[in-house]
Amino acid sequence: MTPMTLTEKILAQHAGRDAVGPGDNIWVDVDVLMTHDVCGPGTIGVFKQHFGKDAKVWDREKVVIVPDHYIFTADKMANRNVDVLREFVREQGLPYYYDVGTDQYKGVCHIALPEEGHTRPGEVLFGTDSHTCTAGAFGEFATGIGNTDAGFILGTGKLWVKVPPTMRFVFHGQLPPYLMAKDLILAVIGDIGCDGATYRAMEFDGDGVYALNIEERMTLCNMVIEAGGKNGIIAPDKVTLDYVNARNKHAKTYTMVHTDPGAKFIHEKVYDVTKLQPVVAKPHSPDNRAAVGEVRGTKLDRAYIGSCTGGKLTDFRAAAKILKDKSVKIDTFVVPATSEVASGLKSEKIGGQTLEEVFLSAGAKVGPPSCAACLGGPSDTFGRLNQPLSCISTTNRNFPGRMGHKEARVYLASPLTVAASALNGVITDPREYLE
Amino acid sequence: MQTTITGKAYVLGDNIDTDQIIPAQYLTFNPSIPEEYKQFGKYALSSVPPSQAGLPKGHVPFHTDDEFVSPYKIVVAGKNFGCGSSREHAPIALDAAGIEAVVAEFYARIFYRNSVNGGYLIPLECVERLCERVCTGDELRLDVVAHTLHNITTGERYELKPLGEVAPILEAGGIFPFARKSGMLKV
Numbered sequence: 001m002t003p004m005t006l007t008e009k010i011l012a013q014h015a016g017r018d019a020v021g022p023g024d025n026i027w028v029d030v031d032v033l034m035t036h037d038v039c040g041p042g043t044i045g046v047f048k049q050h051f052g053k054d055a056k057v058w059d060r061e062k063v064v065i066v067p068d069h070y071i072f073t074a075d076k077m078a079n080r081n082v083d084v085l086r087e088f089v090r091e092q093g094l095p096y097y098y099d100v101g102t103d104q105y106k107g108v109c110h111i112a113l114p115e116e117g118h119t120r121p122g123e124v125l126f127g128t129d130s131h132t133c134t135a136g137a138f139g140e141f142a143t144g145i146g147n148t149d150a151g152f153i154l155g156t157g158k159l160w161v162k163v164p165p166t167m168r169f170v171f172h173g174q175l176p177p178y179l180m181a182k183d184l185i186l187a188v189i190g191d192i193g194c195d196g197a198t199y200r201a202m203e204f205d206g207d208g209v210y211a212l213n214i215e216e217r218m219t220l221c222n223m224v225i226e227a228g229g230k231n232g233i234i235a236p237d238k239v240t241l242d243y244v245n246a247r248n249k250h251a252k253t254y255t256m257v258h259t260d261p262g263a264k265f266i267h268e269k270v271y272d273v274t275k276l277q278p279v280v281a282k283p284h285s286p287d288n289r290a291a292v293g294e295v296r297g298t299k300l301d302r303a304y305i306g307s308c309t310g311g312k313l314t315d316f317r318a319a320a321k322i323l324k325d326k327s328v329k330i331d332t333f334v335v336p337a338t339s340e341v342a343s344g345l346k347s348e349k350i351g352g353q354t355l356e357e358v359f360l361s362a363g364a365k366v367g368p369p370s371c372a373a374c375l376g377g378p379s380d381t382f383g384r385l386n387q388p389l390s391c392i393s394t395t396n397r398n399f400p401g402r403m404g405h406k407e408a409r410v411y412l413a414s415p416l417t418v419a420a421s422a423l424n425g426v427i428t429d430p431r432e433y434l435e
Numbered sequence: 436m437q438t439t440i441t442g443k444a445y446v447l448g449d450n451i452d453t454d455q456i457i458p459a460q461y462l463t464f465n466p467s468i469p470e471e472y473k474q475f476g477k478y479a480l481s482s483v484p485p486s487q488a489g490l491p492k493g494h495v496p497f498h499t500d501d502e503f504v505s506p507y508k509i510v511v512a513g514k515n516f517g518c519g520s521s522r523e524h525a526p527i528a529l530d531a532a533g534i535e536a537v538v539a540e541f542y543a544r545i546f547y548r549n550s551v552n553g554g555y556l557i558p559l560e561c562v563e564r565l566c567e568r569v570c571t572g573d574e575l576r577l578d579v580v581a582h583t584l585h586n587i588t589t590g591e592r593y594e595l596k597p598l599g600e601v602a603p604i605l606e607a608g609g610i611f612p613f614a615r616k617s618g619m620l621k622v
């Protein structure tokens with residue numbers, strides 16, 4: 001049989017076929033459908049329009065709803081949308097709903113999914129959010145879709161997909177202390193461009209990848225969409241299984257899938273991580289890469305550490321290492337992705353201080369877990385750029401208007417680089433603050 | 436699916452992302468409520484930087500601030516149209532504003548899929564780079580079946596790529612009618 005890539009094998013299994021190849025259009029069975037407060041109401045609307053007012057979802061165990069985008073706001077419409085989710089969950093009796101204002105509340109969906117045991121190797125996950133590709137870090141096929149597709153899945157449990165060809169990125173070597181997964185993925189996007197992986201899968205491999213913890217692997221997969229990728233994927237290993245099994249509270253079974261030897265890649269690139277530099281993506285595109293050295297000294301008004309790609313415990317550990325016993329020079333906003341990360345900030349200590357104490361005593365503001373200013377949101381959103389400011393951010397997008405004002409300038413960088421820059425008020429190489 | 440579309444062009448450049456097509460602050464409207472669907476038309480393309488709005492000159496508003504529908508019918512753009520988020524509100528905003536087709540060099544995957552599966556507009560790909568040939572305001576006539584674009588203002592004719600495998604979905608009017616027609620969906 002023709003050897004297949006990890007992505008092709010998962011899709012073939014979910015289409016009930018022995019083999020598929022790039023370009024095939026197939027119907028696949030869906031393991032998990034995730035939606036949130038921004039796209040959930042539209043998805044529910046599509047579902048009801050086509051399957052009837054009293055229709056039931058295809059499988060209650062396979063639907064996960066996570067309000068996360070517009071949460072801590074006085075905006076009436078935003079709050080109305082969460083009510084729409086609540087009502088749907090009640091009427092359908094859905095078991096996996098993480099409601100605002102309860103101790104079930106989680107925060108950003110892409111981090112909530114693995115924390116709550118909804119990501120497993122070998123599965124097919126669709127979500128009404130482009131960063132659903134984050135879950136590829138668990139060795140599954142995960143990608144973003146719109147309301148119509150999601151409404152279709154709610155009724156049928158199926159969706160048509162075109163099998164993508166796979167690009168392979170191999171990282172070798174031990175990551176130096178001044179680099180993070182964010183530097184790796186910004187390097188890749190800078191190399192291939194923000195359309196370089198359009199209609200393609202991006203598979204990450206190599207000892208440099210397997211040396212990363214699961215949160216860093218999520219950062220890699222999170223940003224494949226910034227290169228236009230359909231999905232990012234990393235084959236499961238012990239690190240994956242340890243995480244997944246510890247979180248698998250619903251005792252679901254899963255199958256590990258690996259790329260066959262001899263499988264064909266449409267593009268292959270090998271990186272030696274010890275040779276890479278800390279980088280930023282300059283305004284207004286994630287592929288507008290520059291080495292920190294080239295833009296060092298650029299004046300900033302604000303720093304932001306948060307989101308699904310830059311608001312995990314690993315990200316805050318890194319930032320705290322730099323900010324410990326120092327003071328920021330510019331407004332600095334810290335937003336944990338989820339409530340679990342938020343409690344980590346209160347419990348994890350470095351040098352006798354909790355991470356949260358490190359941030360507060362450095363002069364940063366710490367907000368409640370949600371997407372917050374990563375995508376602008378209503379004007380009262382924590383950290384939103386309501387003026388044309390320059391901001392350095394651990395988030396994943398810097399298109400015009402993304403964090404609020406359409407003339408704001410956003411630089412994307414690793415938590416280490418963002419923290420070092422916050423201390424100086426200008427773009428700064430983290431090596432200045434690391435021994 | 437309409438097979439010919441005649442109307443004015445609105446021209447944009449490369450990498451027009453979903454935040455420019457419909458800024459995040461308006462995503463609180465629910466597109467499944469018809470009154471709110473219309474609102475997306477009002478804010479369509481409202482985050483495109485003015486110098487890039489309505490090429491080649493720029494600074495051409497897509498519509499005036501209080502209008503819901505634009506005088507333009509066809510968007511002509513460069514590479515990677517609709518990149519960024521998965522929000523279906525993006526093709527919805529263009530549809531609500533009266534756009535019936537987009538002609539771009541190529542699309543970001545999710546925008547393309549949403550346009551086709553939701554049946555909002557026809558996403559066509561050009562063979563040569565048309566965002567530097569067509570001017571905002573040019574009168575165009577698009578023949579979807581013959582995949583050609585006639586610029587009535589300049590007299591030029593351009594070849595487009597055939598729709599290919601998504602044609603049957605667009606002809607049916609979206610993924611639901613398509614799945615019903617093919618017998619895959621029984622409701």
Ligand code: SF4
Nearest residue numbers: 108307308371374375
């Ligand atoms: S944190 Fe930002 S990128 Fe992540 S899901 Fe929320 S809005 Fe999207």
